[in-house]
Amino acid sequence: MDFGIALPTAADSWRVTKEAEELGFTHAWFYDTQMLSADCFVAMGAAAVNTRRIRLGTGVLVPSNRIAPVAANALATLNQLAPGRIDFGVGTGFTARRAMGFGAIKVKDMETYIHQVYGLLRRETVEFEMEGQKKKIRFLNPELPLFNTKDPDLAPSLGLRAAHPGADSQAQGGLDQLRRQCRERHQGSRGHARRLVESRPCDGRSSGDGLCARLRAERR
Amino acid sequence: MGDLQATAFALGCVLKDGEPADSERAMAQAGPRAAVMLHRAADEALAGPAPGVTMVSRTRPEMQGYVDLARDFEPKDAPYLQNHRGHLMFVKPEERRFVSAELISATSFAASEAEIKQRIEALRSGGYTQFTIQLVPGHEHALADWARIRKAFV
Numbered sequence: 001m002d003f004g005i006a007l008p009t010a011a012d013s014w015r016v017t018k019e020a021e022e023l024g025f026t027h028a029w030f031y032d033t034q035m036l037s038a039d040c041f042v043a044m045g046a047a048a049v050n051t052r053r054i055r056l057g058t059g060v061l062v063p064s065n066r067i068a069p070v071a072a073n074a075l076a077t078l079n080q081l082a083p084g085r086i087d088f089g090v091g092t093g094f095t096a097r098r099a100m101g102f103g104a105i106k107v108k109d110m111e112t113y114i115h116q117v118y119g120l121l122r123r124e125t126v127e128f129e130m131e132g133q134k135k136k137i138r139f140l141n142p143e144l145p146l147f148n149t150k151d152p153d154l155a156p157s158l159g160l161r162a163a164h165p166g167a168d169s170q171a172q173g174g175l176d177q178l179r180r181q182c183r184e185r186h187q188g189s190r191g192h193a194r195r196l197v198e199s200r201p202c203d204g205r206s207s208g209d210g211l212c213a214r215l216r217a218e219r220r
Numbered sequence: 221m222g223d224l225q226a227t228a229f230a231l232g233c234v235l236k237d238g239e240p241a242d243s244e245r246a247m248a249q250a251g252p253r254a255a256v257m258l259h260r261a262a263d264e265a266l267a268g269p270a271p272g273v274t275m276v277s278r279t280r281p282e283m284q285g286y287v288d289l290a291r292d293f294e295p296k297d298a299p300y301l302q303n304h305r306g307h308l309m310f311v312k313p314e315e316r317r318f319v320s321a322e323l324i325s326a327t328s329f330a331a332s333e334a335e336i337k338q339r340i341e342a343l344r345s346g347g348y349t350q351f352t353i354q355l356v357p358g359h360e361h362a363l364a365d366w367a368r369i370r371k372a373f374v
Contacts, residue, residue: 001344003370004352005363006229008309016360023367024374027227029352036307059229059352098263099304 002026006059009037014047021054029059029089032066033096041074048081057087062096063113064105068128069137071113072120073147076139080148090114121149227350228343231308232329234336234365241330242321249359250328251311251319257327258283258318262290262303282318289314309357329353333365337372344373 004027005020007013017028028047030040044056056078061071071088078086090113092104119126125138142149231253233246240246261283293299306312311319324330329339340351351373353366 001340001348001373002350003366003373004227004350005366006352006354008354008357010357016355016363019360020363023363024370025363025367027350027352029229031308033307036304036309095304095307098259098300099307101267101298101300103267 004029004055007031008033009040009043011038011043012046013038013043014050017047017054017056018050021051025054027055027057027087029057029087031095032058032061033099034065035099036095041078044078044086045081048078048085051082051085053085055085055087056082058089060089060091062091062093062105063110064093064102065096067130068113068116068126069120072117072139075117076121076147076149080145083148088117090117123149225349226347227352228340228348229352229354230329231354231356232331232336233362234333234369235331237332240321241324242319245359246324246330247311247316247319249356249362250324250330251316252306252308252356253328253354254319254323254326255306255311255315256308257323258286258315259303259307261287262293263300266290266293266299266303280323282320282323286315286318289318308354333369336369340369340373 003025005016005025006029007016009030009032013028013030020028030044030047031037032040040058040061044058047054047056063071066074075086075088090110092107092110093102094104097104116126116128120137120139123139123142125136127134128137129135139149231250233241233243233249235241235243235246241250257280265287290299290303293302295301329336331339343351355362
């Protein structure tokens with residue numbers, strides 16, 4: 001069982017992240033909630049240069065708040081600082097968007113976004129829509145050592161299964177469902193799911209609000 | 221399907237012997253998770269639930285009490301500004317009376333060290349591969365408590 005920490009991001013979150021690393025925690029997840037906490041990528045950059053082993057992840061990034069090329073660029077930039085230690089956590093915005101009065105985005109839109117981000121990280125040309133226009137985009141100078149999309153491969157084949165935030169099944173039941181979906185639709189690939197767990201996780205009560213998809217931005 | 225990794229995300233507080241779930245410390249470390257239920261209930265009451273997203277959140281008297289309070293949040297065209305202040309970070313003074321020990325216990329890992337270990341073991345046996353504890357601003361020192369819990373699973 002790995003243990004991680006999650007942080008309402010602060011500019012100096014690297015301090016507690018470094019301490020967590022020294023205490024054996026394997027992951028640090030940084031909130032990406034713009035109206036509530038500090039910028040996760042700035043804080044993760046500081047954590048990247050001040051730690052050696054702990055994995056650093058967005059926890060979670062919300063597609064509407066960072067367009068896909070910006071998110072892909074930030075992940076690749078972090079991967080230059082901490083190769084192979086970056087996780088791309090993504091959700092529909094139950095916190096970040098609600099703090100601005102918006103509801104969560106559609107899971108399908110999140111999936112499109114993930115494909116765009118991962119496509120860019122695979123150095124592919126992807127179709128991207130902005131201001132009502134669809135354009136082909138890709139990183140134009142990925143061979144330069146400005147950021148890192150190669151060490152290791154940041155975008156393995158998708159193991160994503162995004163469970164609906166409104167799922168009201170038991171924690172275990174929900175997990176079993178995720179496993180089935182992942183097996184059926186992405187056999188052989190890796191996925192990572194998160195559920196916000198209430199106090200007695202296996203007694204039939206679950207909040208459902210914290211379930212989101214998370215992609216491991218590394219190949220193990 | 222051994223490739224799917226699953227993280228259980230929680231707030232909590234490792235309670236000392238006899239310490240109630242709404243002690244000052246527990247209120248600070250785990251209370252923000254309980255308050256999330258209040259915020260959601262108010263969102264639903266004031267803006268309506270999102271289609272397809274059904275939350276069972278107004279089944280407790282604390283939540284209804286908070287919803288009644290939230291109807292007076294200002295500005296009227298943006299009550300979410302007050303509703304979500306402190307979300308997952310601190311309990312707002314005006315919502316504290318609704319964040320009961322029972323609600324904290326029901327929504328977080330605020331419990332004795334032994335009980336927390338039992339719950340995490342239940343998660344592990346259920347297939348979870350990671351337990352992530354959220355730390356609240358100003359209580360980062362709670363990391364030491366959770367490091368002690370972690371050691372039991374090494």
